Amino acid sequence: MLVGYYVMGQQARPVGERTPAERQALALEQGSRIHPQYPVEFEHAFSVAWHRVAWSYGSWATFSAEARKDVYPLLIKPQGRLYLAGDHVTYWNAWMQGAFQSARQVATAIHTRVGQERPHRGAAVRPLRSLSLS
Numbered sequence: 001m002l003v004g005y006y007v008m009g010q011q012a013r014p015v016g017e018r019t020p021a022e023r024q025a026l027a028l029e030q031g032s033r034i035h036p037q038y039p040v041e042f043e044h045a046f047s048v049a050w051h052r053v054a055w056s057y058g059s060w061a062t063f064s065a066e067a068r069k070d071v072y073p074l075l076i077k078p079q080g081r082l083y084l085a086g087d088h089v090t091y092w093n094a095w096m097q098g099a100f101q102s103a104r105q106v107a108t109a110i111h112t113r114v115g116q117e118r119p120h121r122g123a124a125v126r127p128l129r130s131l132s133l134s
């Protein structure tokens with residue numbers, strides 16, 4: 001498998017506006033300048049224009065310096081039982097590393113909270129149905 005192209009920002013728009021078949025043709029045309037065997041060896045292609053995906057309308061979130069200061073601290077705090085987790089609530093936006101880091105932090109925070117709210121002897125991990133966050 002080979003990544004045919006990976007465009008972002010405003011450069012991605014004209015590519016994303018094309019049909020999948022047109023994007024495939026573009027990738028083959030551009031790629032064959034480097035790998036002349038491209039058109040012969042090619043089998044299948046798949047592409048996603050993230051700004052056209054319903055409920056997404058974009059690829060990933062980044063923060064302006066201002067939002068990082070004002071909004072980010074609020075997003076990483078739980079509100080009642082609601083915890084946000086994902087690369088979008090880390091300094092590793094758009095990276096799996098951020099997703100893992102956030103998942104671990106949130107799971108740890110919930111685990112700690114449950115332990116404090118309902119001290120419990122015995123099993124180290126409580127069954128999910130006994131979670132009682134308010």
Ligand SMILES: Cc1cc2nc3c(=O)[nH]c(=O)nc-3n(C[C@H](O)[C@H](O)[C@H](O)COP(=O)(O)OP(=O)(O)OC[C@H]3O[C@@H](n4cnc5c(N)ncnc54)[C@H](O)[C@@H]3O)c2cc1C
Nearest residue numbers: 050058059060085086087093094095096097098099100103
């Ligand atoms: C275009 C693009 C390129 C990327 N390139 C890279 C890269 O090169 N390297 C890298 O490290 N990272 C990359 N990333 C980032 C990486 O994909 C994310 O960091 C990672 O997928 C986040 O993992 P996650 O499990 O937190 O969330 P997701 O992978 O988004 O998983 C969340 C899941 O929850 C499901 N879901 C949502 N709502 C509900 C609901 N109500 N009920 C049930 N299920 C629900 C969704 O369908 C989805 O399957 C890229 C992301 C994009 C968009």
